[in-house]
Amino acid sequence: xxxxxxxxxxxxxxxxxxxxxxxxxxxxxxxxxxxxxxxxxxxxxxxxxxxxxxxxxxxxxxxxxxxxxxxxxxxxxxxxxxxxxxxxxxxxxxxxxxxxxxxxxxxxxxxxxxxxxxxxxxxxxxxxxxxxxxxxxxxxxxxxxxxxxxxxxxxxxxxxxxxxxxxxxxxxxxxxxxxxxxxxxxxxxxxxxxxxxxxxxxxxxxxxxxxxxxxxxxxxxxxxxxxxxxxxxxxxxxx
Amino acid sequence: xxxxxxxxxxxxxxxxxxxxxxxxxxxxxxxxxxxxxxxxxxxxxxxxxxxxxxxxxxxxxxxxxxxxxxxxxxxxxxxxxxxxxxxxxxxxxxxxxxxxxxxxxxxxxxxxxxxxxxxxxxxxxxxxxxxxxxxxxxxxxxxxxxxxxxxxxxxxxxxxxxxxxxxxxxxxxxxxxxxxxxxxxxxxxxxxxxxxxxxxxxxxxxxxxxxxxxxxxxxxxxxxxxxx
Numbered sequence: 209x210x211x212x213x214x215x216x217x218x219x220x221x222x223x224x225x226x227x228x229x230x231x232x233x234x235x236x237x238x239x240x241x242x243x244x245x246x247x248x249x250x251x252x253x254x255x256x257x258x259x260x261x262x263x264x265x266x267x268x269x270x271x272x273x274x275x276x277x278x279x280x281x282x283x284x285x286x287x288x289x290x291x292x293x294x295x296x297x298x299x300x301x302x303x304x305x306x307x308x309x310x311x312x313x314x315x316x317x318x319x320x321x322x323x324x325x326x327x328x329x330x331x332x333x334x335x336x337x338x339x340x341x342x343x344x345x346x347x348x349x350x351x352x353x354x355x356x357x358x359x360x361x362x363x364x365x366x367x368x369x370x371x372x373x374x375x376x377x378x379x380x381x382x383x384x385x386x387x388x389x390x391x392x393x394x395x396x397x398x399x400x401x402x403x404x405x406x407x408x409x410x411x412x413x414x415x416x417x418x419x420x421x422x423x424x425x426x427x428x429x430x431x432x433x434x435x436x437x438x439x440x441x442x443x444x445x446x447x
Numbered sequence: 448x449x450x451x452x453x454x455x456x457x458x459x460x461x462x463x464x465x466x467x468x469x470x471x472x473x474x475x476x477x478x479x480x481x482x483x484x485x486x487x488x489x490x491x492x493x494x495x496x497x498x499x500x501x502x503x504x505x506x507x508x509x510x511x512x513x514x515x516x517x518x519x520x521x522x523x524x525x526x527x528x529x530x531x532x533x534x535x536x537x538x539x540x541x542x543x544x545x546x547x548x549x550x551x552x553x554x555x556x557x558x559x560x561x562x563x564x565x566x567x568x569x570x571x572x573x574x575x576x577x578x579x580x581x582x583x584x585x586x587x588x589x590x591x592x593x594x595x596x597x598x599x600x601x602x603x604x605x606x607x608x609x610x611x612x613x614x615x616x617x618x619x620x621x622x623x624x625x626x627x628x629x630x631x632x633x634x635x636x637x638x639x640x641x642x643x644x645x646x647x648x649x650x651x652x653x654x655x656x657x658x659x660x661x662x663x664x665x666x667x668x669x670x671x672x673x674x675x
Contacts (some may be wrong), residue, residue, distance in 0.1 A: 263669075335622050342619045347608045359605050362605075362668040363602075366623065366668060367623070370623050370626070374625050377625070377626040378625075381629055395527055
């Protein structure tokens with residue numbers, strides 16, 4: 209479809225090349241992050257977990273933003289590819305959110321002394337994870353594509369809205385997590401590693417979403433072909 | 448399509464649902480008994496110590512309302528699915544959101560009636576003072592229930608027409624209820640403790656804000672969910 213920023217089906221070659229670049233960037237950025245930065249004054253080498261935890265969290269939130277945009281665009285334009293884009297992004301978001309929580313937990317145990325704390329950012333991320341599971345469960349339970357797209361778009365938008373409300377409400381409830389890490393809040397020695405890893409995660413994110421989008425697209429194509437075949441057979445029987 | 452006519456439609460849907468419920472009572476009785484049972488189970492889980500029970504009462508009370516009330520919502524649409532009543536309902540002229548509002552009101556009355564029985568029972572079982580904090584407590588209960596029922600009525604419109612509806616509704620609904628549950632439990636807990644820090648007011652205002660946000664969101668999203 210011309211003039212669209214969501215391609216119909218990405219060619220196999222193009223996404224394979226992107227995948228190789230993303231993997232190379234990830235390995236390179238991790239190696240640089242691990243080797244180039246000195247041990248942290250308080251945390252020692254534990255700090256290194258930042259290079260995966262923080263970029264994972266950023267890309268997860270970016271993925272959720274894609275879910276939100278895809279859902280809004282679907283309800284507005286009613287074109288299937290927006291729905292499939294949202295679904296692909298939700299799958300990737302689920303993986304990245306789970307990764308963020310797991311890595312955060314591993315980081316939290318030695319630095320805070322607990323695996324888990326009821327802080328706004330942690331709690332919101334966990335709720336986000338559960339809502340994504342709900343979103344994907346809903347998708348798997350509805351067979352009719354048009355209905356599935358409409359319902360999951362509505363659920364996706366409400367869930368995105370809820371993220372802000374949950375965050376605020378838990379913040380009023382209690383707080384402990386350090387201020388978000390960003391290149392401007394960490395020492396310059398760590399900033400480069402963080403930036404490069406964030407870029408690598410971004411590439412992985414785009415690659416994963418495209419991969420899952422392509423799979424969803426092909427699935428729908430096969431479904432449509434099967435339907436057409438059944439219709440044709442039905443007609444032959446009637447003749 | 449004037450506002451009075453839409454209000455008439457809302458009332459008609461609510462009245463229809465409540466009449467059907469009043470004549471069978473099957474669902475209401477089951478939900479009330481389940482709520483009483485859950486109150487007992489929390490009592491067993493938290494131990495017989497009066498202090499421990501009182502401290503956990505606000506949370507136990509709200510979870511009881513959530514776990515039993517959630518059963519009412521799917522039912523509210525399931526009765527429509529038999530013999531295609533929902534299609535007929537959608538074919539009537541007028542805004543589809545009248546159906547949402549009607550069902551919301553019917554569900555609200557349903558859950559509030561359940562609470563009217565659950566609350567005194569909880570007061571007896573968990574040794575709660577009920578009369579002193581009553582006006583504020585009733586307000587918190589009403590506001591919390593409005594948020595709960597609004598989202599419940601919305602998500603049941605989806606879940607009731609899906610395979611595995613029993614598990615899907617709580618899976619979609621409960622994460623959305625986190626802000627409402629937090630505010631409701633905090634306000635209820637503060638009121639039951641005599642509100643020494645005067646903190647219930649802030650939570651009640653928050654509850655009101657959450658209600659407005661979720662009502663507006665689900666009211667406008669309903670059209671996309673209900674259409675065939």
